[in-house]
Amino acid sequence: xxxxxxxxxxxxxxxxxxxxxxxxxxxxxxxxxxxxxxxxxxxxxxxxxxxxxxxxxxxxxxxxxxxxxxxxxxxxxxxxxxxxxxxxxxxxxxxxxxxxxxxxxxxxxxxxxxxxxxxxxxxxxxxxxxxxxxxxxxxxxxxxxxxxxxxxxxxxxxxxxxxxxxxxxxxxxxxxxxxxxxxxxxxxxxxxxxxxxxxxxxxxxxxxxxxxxxxxxxxxxxxxxxxxxxxxxxxxxxxxxxxxxxxxxxxxxxxxxxxxxxxxxxxxxxxxxxxxxxxxxxxxxxxxxxxxxxxxxxxxxxxxxxxxxxxxxxxxxxxxxxxxxxxxxxxxxxxxxxxxxxxxxxxxxxxxxxxxxxxxxxxxxxxxxx
Amino acid sequence: xxxxxxxxxxxxxxxxxxxxxxxxxxxxxxxxxxxxxxxxxxxxxxxxxxxxxxxxxxxxxxxxxxxxxxxxxxxxxxxxxxxxxxxxxxxxxxxxxxxxxxxxxxxxxxxxxxxxxxxxxxxxxxxxxxxxxxxxxxxxxxxxxxxxxxxxxxxxxxxxxxxxxxxxxxxxxxxxxxxxxxxxxxxxxxxxxxxxxxxxxxxxxxxxxxxxxxxxxxxxxxxxxxxxxxxxxxxxxxxxxxxxxxxxxxxxxxxxxxxxxxxxxxxxxxxxxxxxxxxxxxxxxxxxxxxxxxxxxxxxxxxxxxxxxxxxxxxxxxxxxxxxxxxxxxxxxxxxxxxxxxxxxxxxxxxxxxxxxxxxxxxxxxxxxx
Numbered sequence: 001x002x003x004x005x006x007x008x009x010x011x012x013x014x015x016x017x018x019x020x021x022x023x024x025x026x027x028x029x030x031x032x033x034x035x036x037x038x039x040x041x042x043x044x045x046x047x048x049x050x051x052x053x054x055x056x057x058x059x060x061x062x063x064x065x066x067x068x069x070x071x072x073x074x075x076x077x078x079x080x081x082x083x084x085x086x087x088x089x090x091x092x093x094x095x096x097x098x099x100x101x102x103x104x105x106x107x108x109x110x111x112x113x114x115x116x117x118x119x120x121x122x123x124x125x126x127x128x129x130x131x132x133x134x135x136x137x138x139x140x141x142x143x144x145x146x147x148x149x150x151x152x153x154x155x156x157x158x159x160x161x162x163x164x165x166x167x168x169x170x171x172x173x174x175x176x177x178x179x180x181x182x183x184x185x186x187x188x189x190x191x192x193x194x195x196x197x198x199x200x201x202x203x204x205x206x207x208x209x210x211x212x213x214x215x216x217x218x219x220x221x222x223x224x225x226x227x228x229x230x231x232x233x234x235x236x237x238x239x240x241x242x243x244x245x246x247x248x249x250x251x252x253x254x255x256x257x258x259x260x261x262x263x264x265x266x267x268x269x270x271x272x273x274x275x276x277x278x279x280x281x282x283x284x285x286x287x288x289x290x291x292x293x294x295x296x297x298x299x300x301x302x303x304x305x306x307x308x309x310x311x312x313x314x315x316x317x318x319x320x321x322x323x324x325x326x327x328x329x330x331x332x333x334x335x336x337x338x339x340x341x342x343x344x345x346x347x348x349x350x351x352x353x354x355x356x357x358x359x360x361x362x363x364x365x366x367x368x369x370x
Numbered sequence: 371x372x373x374x375x376x377x378x379x380x381x382x383x384x385x386x387x388x389x390x391x392x393x394x395x396x397x398x399x400x401x402x403x404x405x406x407x408x409x410x411x412x413x414x415x416x417x418x419x420x421x422x423x424x425x426x427x428x429x430x431x432x433x434x435x436x437x438x439x440x441x442x443x444x445x446x447x448x449x450x451x452x453x454x455x456x457x458x459x460x461x462x463x464x465x466x467x468x469x470x471x472x473x474x475x476x477x478x479x480x481x482x483x484x485x486x487x488x489x490x491x492x493x494x495x496x497x498x499x500x501x502x503x504x505x506x507x508x509x510x511x512x513x514x515x516x517x518x519x520x521x522x523x524x525x526x527x528x529x530x531x532x533x534x535x536x537x538x539x540x541x542x543x544x545x546x547x548x549x550x551x552x553x554x555x556x557x558x559x560x561x562x563x564x565x566x567x568x569x570x571x572x573x574x575x576x577x578x579x580x581x582x583x584x585x586x587x588x589x590x591x592x593x594x595x596x597x598x599x600x601x602x603x604x605x606x607x608x609x610x611x612x613x614x615x616x617x618x619x620x621x622x623x624x625x626x627x628x629x630x631x632x633x634x635x636x637x638x639x640x641x642x643x644x645x646x647x648x649x650x651x652x653x654x655x656x657x658x659x660x661x662x663x664x665x666x667x668x669x670x671x672x673x674x675x676x677x678x679x680x681x682x683x684x685x686x687x688x689x690x691x692x693x694x695x696x697x698x699x700x701x702x703x704x705x706x707x708x709x710x711x712x713x714x715x716x717x718x719x720x721x722x723x724x725x726x727x728x729x730x731x732x733x734x735x736x737x738x739x740x
Contacts, residue, residue, distance in 0.1 A: 028657070031504035032530060037715040038504045045538075046506030070537060071505060074572035076597040077534040084531065084597065084619030088652055088688070090659040106572075134401035134408045135441060136416030160402060161454065164447040167440060168415075202444035202476075203573060203601050204609070227446040227454065229599025231573050239574070249450050252457030252630070260622070282458055287398070289460040318458070345407040 002100025003049075003066040006082045009056060009262075010063050011091040022050045022063040025092065028085050030067065046071065062095070069100050075231040075274065078106060083261065094261045096269060101307070107273040108234065112243045113310030114335050117277055120219055120243065121155050122192045125366045126329040128153070128358055129315060129339040132178060132195075133160035139169045143177035145350060150185035150193040152354020156278075156337070157182060158222045159198035161247045165205075171197070172212055179216050196245060199236070200224045206232065210240060218242060220277075226251035230274060237275025245278035245315065246271050263294050268301025271312065278313040278337055283328065286319015299332060313337050322357050326364035333365050372470025373419075373436040376452045379426060379463040379632075380433050392420045392433040395462065398455050400437065416441065432465070439470050445601040445644065448476060453631065464631045466639060471677070478604065482613045482647040483680030484705050490589055490613065491525050492562045495736045496699040498523065498728055499685060499709040502548060502565075503530035509539045513547035515720060520555030520563040522724020526648075526707070527552060528592045529568035531617045535575075541567070542582055549586050566615060569606070570594045576602065580610060588612060590647075596621035600644060607645025615648035615685065616641050633664050638671025641682065648683040648707055653698065656689015669702060683707050692727045696734035703735050 012021040026048030031038045051064040072078040083094045099107050112120070121127070130149045132142040142163075149157045157178070165171040175197045182195040199209045199221045206228065213221055220243035225233045227250045236244045248267060261270070271279045281298050282288045299314040315337030316328055325338045340357055347353035382391040396418030401408045421434040442448040453464045469477050482490070491497070500519045502512040512533075519527045527548070535541040545567045552565040569579045569591045576598065583591055590613035595603045597620045606614045618637060631640070641649045651668050652658045665686070672682040685707030686698055695708045710727055717723035 030532065031506065032532070033504050033712050033715050037712060039507075042504060042506040046504065071532070073535050074575070076570050076572065076594065077532065077536075080532055080570070080594065080597050080619050084594070087596075087620050087622030088618060088658050089622070134403050134412060134416065136401065136412040137409075162400065162402070162441070162447065162450055165443050166447075200446050200450070202446065203576070203599060203605050205444070206573070224446065224450065224454070226457075227450050227600075229573060229601070230597075231599070235573050248458060249454030250457050252459070288458050342403050342407060345403050 002069055002102055004069055004072060004078070004081065004100065004103070005051065005064060005066045005098040007095040008063045008065065008086070009060050009093040009095055011060050013091070018053045018061040018063070019050070022053050022065065025063065025086060025089075026050055026065045028089070029065070029081055030071065032085065069102055072103065072106065074106055075234050078103075079230065087260070094265060096265055097273070098307070099273070106234070108238050108275050109273060109309035110244075110275055110277045110312050111237050112277040114277075114313045115310070117243050117313060120192065121194060123155055124334065126333045126361055127155045127313065127315075127337040128361060129156040129158060129337050130154045130344055130354065131158050131160045131339070131341050132163075133341065133345070135160060135162045135166070136168055139174040139177045142169055142174055143181040146178045146195055147181040147185050148351040149344075149354050150182045150191070151189060152351040153189070153191065153358035154193060154354050155191075156194050156196055156220065156245070158196040158245065161198055161200065161222065161224055161249050163198050164201060165209075171209060175213055175216050175218065179218060183217075194218075194220050196220045196222045198222050198224075200228045200247075203229070210236065214240070214242065220245060222247055224249040225271065225274070230270070233271060233274035233276055237277075243277045244275060245280065246276045247280050248282060264297040264301045268298040269306070272302050272306070272309065276312050278315050280315045280317045280339060282318040283316035283320055283324075285324060288318045303335070311335065315339050317341075322353070322360060325357060326360045329361045329365045372439055372472055374439055374442060374448070374451065374470065374473070375421065375434060375436045375468040377465040378433045378435065378456070379430050379465055381430050381461040383461070388423045388431040388433070389420070392423050392435065395433065395456060395459075396420055396435045398459070399435070399451055400441065402455065439472055442473065442476065444476050445604050448473075449600065457630070464635060466635055467643070468677070469643070476604070477643040478608050478645050479643060479679035480614075480645055480647045480682050481607050484647075484683045485680070487613050487647055487683060490562065491564060493525055494704065496703045496731055497525045497683065497685075497707040498731060499526040499528060499707050500524045500714055500724065501528050501530045501709070501711050502533075503711065503715070505530060505532045505536070506538055509544040509547045512539055512544055513551040516548045516565055517551040517555050518720040519714075519724050520552045520561070521559060522721040523559070523561065523728035524563060524724050525561075526564050526566060526590065526615070528566040528615065531568055531570065531592065531594055531619050533568050534571065541579060545583055545586050545588065549588060553587075564588075564590050566590045566592045568592050568594075570598045570617075573599070580606065584610070584612065590615060592617055594619040595641065595644070600640070603641060603644035603646055607647075613647045614645060615650065616646045617650050618652060634667040634671045638668040639676070642672050642676070642679065646682050648685050650685045650687045650709060652688040653686035653690055653694075655694060658688045673705070681705065685709050687711075692723070692730060695727060696730045699731045699735045
């Protein structure tokens with residue numbers, strides 16, 4: 001079945017050795033008992049194997065530990081195996097998880113990927129996204145905004161990620177009206193824009209929301225995995241026939257210089273492995289304190305060759321405006337999404353603002369309907 | 371319906387004012403649009419209200435922002451409202467969430483609490499826990515360990531948190547055998563020890579695991595909410611008739627000096643609000659780098675008076691041994707659980723080791739069967 005290969009950065013205390021640290025880590029993540037506290041035969045069957053320990057610079061070392069594939073029978077246990085107790089240890093950062101082909105059933109990767117998404121919306125070049133917002137408007141008002149954005153040429157129009165099933169705009173009514181608004185706009189423009197409902201929900205109603213979205217004709221959905229649970233992405237990718245886009249809400253503050261999950265993996269490769277077709281990535285220069293370098297590494301995690309797993313579409317958000325969008329489209333494109341919200345709304349006439357944005361981006365980078 | 375009150379620590383940049391920062395935060399978490407970008411009526415209905423901003427020391431300020439209860443219709447959206455985008459902002463830490471009585475349906479608090487748990491197991495004084503481990507043993511071997519621990523006087527014997535449904539010890543067989551082993555031991559000893567299966571699972575099989583545990587006679591379960599999703603705890607508390615104990619796996623690296631969720635809330639009050647009857651808390655002096663002060667604040671979050679919400683049982687783990695256990699029982703008891711694993715296994719004869727531990731703790735603190 002092959003083995004699961006996990007890469008860590010470790011920082012042994014003075015007096016400890018990197019090899020001893022890595023061996024303790026391999027036990028902590030599996031038998032969780034010191035040597036001698038478990039039957040010897042488990043050393044081969046269950047304990048992680050330290051594959052390599054190499055100096056990474058400063059007081060940090062890179063350790064690669066492999067685990068038997070049979071130890072992980074689902075996303076929660078895969079993440080537990082890789083980083084459950086380790087997340088609490090300090091001095092350990094998770095860099096990457098590589099799974100053997102035999103585990104594709106539990107981490108399926110994107111079902112549509114960039115190519116499948118493009119076929120759905122019939123669009124080359126950068127993909128433009130915006131959100132129907134804000135929370136507090138009723139379903140009709142939100143649908144009117146969807147219509148304006150679709151007529152203005154936005155490809156993917158998503159629920160704002162705070163829209164759930166509040167009385168101000170209940171899920172069923174909102175999704176029905178927004179899907180309808182975008183379809184009417186498509187008939188006018190000839191485009192194939194899509195509306196993406198937010199299916200982030202309590203676990204006992206998630207299934208019903210997804211089913212309802214499907215019945216209403218949705219071909220794509222958005223979910224916040226750090227709120228709904230990471231396995232939600234896998235489940236949506238595996239059981240749905242809809243494009244899955246993720247939002248990073250509640251995902252912050254998970255990595256520091258000496259512990260946590262590296263942004264490249266947490267906001268990039270991990271979501272791709274789980275099955276996200278599109279991943280909203282916080283861009284630099286906006287409202288959030290991320291660097292260009294961090295953005296690039298996250299995008300790399302979504303795109304780099306990875307055992308045949310399709311690439312996910314990086315969708316830059318978090319303060320992308322009409323000035324930055326064309327530049328970023330050129331820098332990161334053509335396989336990139338640009339999520340523009342507040343700066344369109346600030347211009348008053350949403351349809352005209354969307355049209356200006358679309359023209360500016362297409363002028364810079366192309367991207368015709370295909 | 372009342373309002374949701376969220377307390378943050380904020381750290382405005384030089385040149386910014388704490389009040390302006392707090393107002394931006396209140397919009398970021400709700401309308402997510404700058405002033406002027408949304409209808410004025412939403413200021414009252416949807417935007418968070420800055421209730422107070424007070425100096426906290428250094429460059430930090432404490433801000434209390436209230437949100438209309440109607441904005442949150444479930445755990446994911448409550449957490450999103452309180453800290454979704456804010457988690458990505460940097461310079462903001464989440465300290466606490468207070469919910470009005472009208473939201474008890476979405477954050478129910480513990481169903482059993484410490485009192486209900488004591489009635490189930492018939493035990494005064496500190497509650498002793500251990501784990502059936504390690505991963506890789508078969509169901510019979512794990513059940514034999516359960517029997518030894520129960521005969522030795524351990525009150526709650528849980529699955530190791532890495533045990534899921536692996537072929538080495540499939541869930542159904544393992545739980546059936548372990549429940550049976552503990553019940554047999556109870557008939558010998560006259561005690562009412564319980565076996566707690568780990569129900570952490572992919573979202574589409576979680577329900578079946580819980581149902582199976584119930585059918586097999588389990589009265590308590592353990593779950594890792596940072597792996598399975600935080601709303602899992604709420605769902606288990608609300609729909610189950612079993613005591614819910616949480617494990618902190620994958621929950622680390624979530625707070626730094628300038629962002630994240632304060633440990634007191636994340637590992638304490640939050641899990642209590644969601645409905646955890648018992649919360650495994652990483653103790654100091656063990657394998658994990660937490661301070662006594664941090665442990666005390668987490669315990670405080672589980673116990674302090676909180677609008678009538680029952681207290682959750684703090685369960686100290688992560689390196690509690692036979693030397694520390696009696697001292698901690700005295701320091702933190704009597705309403706405390708002590709989870710002792712590795713140091714019992716290291717002694718070879720598990721039943722005798724458990725008996726010595728129980729005697730040492732009872733000698734220090736009492737705790738008779740009632």
